[in-house]
Amino acid sequence: xxxxxxxxxxxxxxxxxxxxxxxxxxxxxxxxxxxxxxxxxxxxxxxxxxxxxxxxxxxxxxxxxxxxxxxxxxxxxxxxxxxxxxxxxxxxxxxxxxxxxxxxxxxxxxxxxxxxxxxxxxxxxxxxxxxxxxxxxxxxxxxxxxxxxxxxxxxxxxxxxxxxxxxxxxxxxxxxxxxxxxxxxxxxxxxxxxxxxxxxxxxxxxxxxxxxxxxxxxxxxxxxxxxxxxxxxxxxxxxxxxxxxxxxxxxxxxxxxxxxxxxxxxxxxxxxxxxxxxxxxxxxxxxxxxxxxxxxxxxxxxxxxxxxxxxxxxxxxxxxxxxxxxxxxxxxxxxxxxxxxxxxxxxxxxxxxxxxxxxxxxxxxxxxxxxxxxxxxxxxxxxxxx
Numbered sequence: 001x002x003x004x005x006x007x008x009x010x011x012x013x014x015x016x017x018x019x020x021x022x023x024x025x026x027x028x029x030x031x032x033x034x035x036x037x038x039x040x041x042x043x044x045x046x047x048x049x050x051x052x053x054x055x056x057x058x059x060x061x062x063x064x065x066x067x068x069x070x071x072x073x074x075x076x077x078x079x080x081x082x083x084x085x086x087x088x089x090x091x092x093x094x095x096x097x098x099x100x101x102x103x104x105x106x107x108x109x110x111x112x113x114x115x116x117x118x119x120x121x122x123x124x125x126x127x128x129x130x131x132x133x134x135x136x137x138x139x140x141x142x143x144x145x146x147x148x149x150x151x152x153x154x155x156x157x158x159x160x161x162x163x164x165x166x167x168x169x170x171x172x173x174x175x176x177x178x179x180x181x182x183x184x185x186x187x188x189x190x191x192x193x194x195x196x197x198x199x200x201x202x203x204x205x206x207x208x209x210x211x212x213x214x215x216x217x218x219x220x221x222x223x224x225x226x227x228x229x230x231x232x233x234x235x236x237x238x239x240x241x242x243x244x245x246x247x248x249x250x251x252x253x254x255x256x257x258x259x260x261x262x263x264x265x266x267x268x269x270x271x272x273x274x275x276x277x278x279x280x281x282x283x284x285x286x287x288x289x290x291x292x293x294x295x296x297x298x299x300x301x302x303x304x305x306x307x308x309x310x311x312x313x314x315x316x317x318x319x320x321x322x323x324x325x326x327x328x329x330x331x332x333x334x335x336x337x338x339x340x341x342x343x344x345x346x347x348x349x350x351x352x353x354x355x356x357x358x359x360x361x362x363x364x365x366x367x368x369x370x371x372x373x374x375x376x377x378x379x380x381x382x383x384x385x386x
Contacts, residue, residue: 001337002220003126003234007135014070016221020341022077023217027334029081030088031327037085038323046091046160046319053086054151060084061143065136089326093306094319098161102170102256105307109252112303119241119295123220123234186314192321197312197371202325204264204367205305206332211357212271212298214336216240222278222350223287236291243295248303250296255307264304264368271297272361279354305329311374 005019040049060080067073092111100107122142130138162168192198215222219240223233247267254263274293277286309322343353 001217002237003123003130004135004138005217005221007130008073011135012070012073014073015341015345016218017338017341017345018070020217020337022074024334024338025074026077026081027213027330027337029078030085031330031334033082033085034088034090034323034327034330035320037088038090038319038321040086041091041094041319041323042317046094047154047158049086050091050154050158051151053084054146054154057084057087058143058146058151061139061146064139088330089302089306090319090323093310093322095158095160097306097310097315097318098169100170104310105255105260106249106252108303108307109248109250112252113245113248115244115248115302117241117245119216119244120238121241123237123241127230127234186316186318187321189317189320189324192313192317193324195312198321198325200367200370201305201308201312202328204364205301205325205329207360207364207367208268208271208301209329210332210336210339211275211360212294212301212336213333214338214340214353215275215294215357217337218340218344218350225349228287236287239288240291240295240298243292244298245295247296247298251303252307255304259373260304260308260311261368261371261373265365267297268361268364268368270294272358272365275354275357275361279351279358302326302329308371308374 001019001023005016008014008019009016037049037053057080060076060083063076064073067076089112093108096107096111097104125141126138129141133140159165187195219237220230220233223236224230228236251263251267270293274290274297277290277293305325306322309325310318313321340350340353344350
């Protein structure tokens with residue numbers, strides 16, 4: 001959205017707050033409908049939810065060039081958050097937790113690193129498309145990526161569970177599969193809601209999502225406001241994405257071998273340091289460091305939430321429990337861009353909202369200390385769900 005903000009503003013006269021509001025509408029509507037998607041995934045399987053959602057998301061992006069009024073702009077983003085809600089993480093995370101136990105963290109990290117690759121190449125591709133074909137061409141290009149790459153992969157390559165290919169979890173014997181990999185073992189949604197760990201996890205990741213995902217659509221304009229050329233700003237945004245890619249792989253590798261809570265403390269601290277540097281007057285070389293720190297810590301967000309949800313609550317109602325937690329995170333993702341835009345419009349800079357982000361990240365660290373051990377045996381053994 002950062003690369004669409006300026007051409008949309010020039011074309012229609014919309015402020016950054018108005019443009020950011022579309023992202024907030026999408027995130028908030030996703031938060032409302034995501035638990036419904038989670039229930040459908042648990043009931044009918046991930047692909048029956050995922051495939052039509054990909055087509056609908058592409059249709060929404062393809063409709064953007066026909067937008068002529070602000071209400072239509074908001075309506076398209078509302079549709080992305082409702083009818084296309086199944087393109088979010090819930091179906092993918094359900095598939096991954098069914099396929100992997102001992103290497104679940106790394107598997108989630110590898111798959112989630114695709115988001116980091118998206119952050120890396122989408123700014124560059126979008127800038128090229130917008131520069132050559134206008135903002136309309138940017139949206140059409142993104143729609144084509146969904147239809148020509150994502151959809152065929154989901155149809156022809158993706159398999160919901162190992163049994164579909166005559167395999168078993170982690171390549172082991174069916175007879176030796178632990179409770180942590182069984183889809184009939186785990187808490188109900190009601191039991192999860194009564195758990196203290198559920199609410200602590202929610203608070204941790206809601207705070208981080210507000211800051212990190214509030215920053216993402218404003219990163220490019222934040223850098224150009226400092227006098228950095230748009231091409232350089234897009235390159236720094238791409239570094240952010242590459243760092244998110246590497247961070248997800250590293251985090252996934254580490255949480256399979258060490259207590260995930262300790263890994264969370266480390267990477268959440270990187271978020272606080274990165275925001276502090278970004279809030280201060282800094283030369284471009286330090287801004288690159290900031291992109292690395294913030295991008296790397298982004299991998300500790302949704303991926304870590306999915307991993308911990310599977311370990312604390314089991315797989316029986318995983319999609320529903322994860323979708324409830326993730327919907328709360330989506331509310332924060334929706335309010336974050338709006339808050340960043342409102343602060344900029346009110347003060348002419350992002351300094352105040354960046355300064356607020358530092359204590360939020362510190363608070364997330366403190367909350368991690370309240371999580372109970374999830375009693376997982378080393379390298380993916382069965383967990384206690386009591």
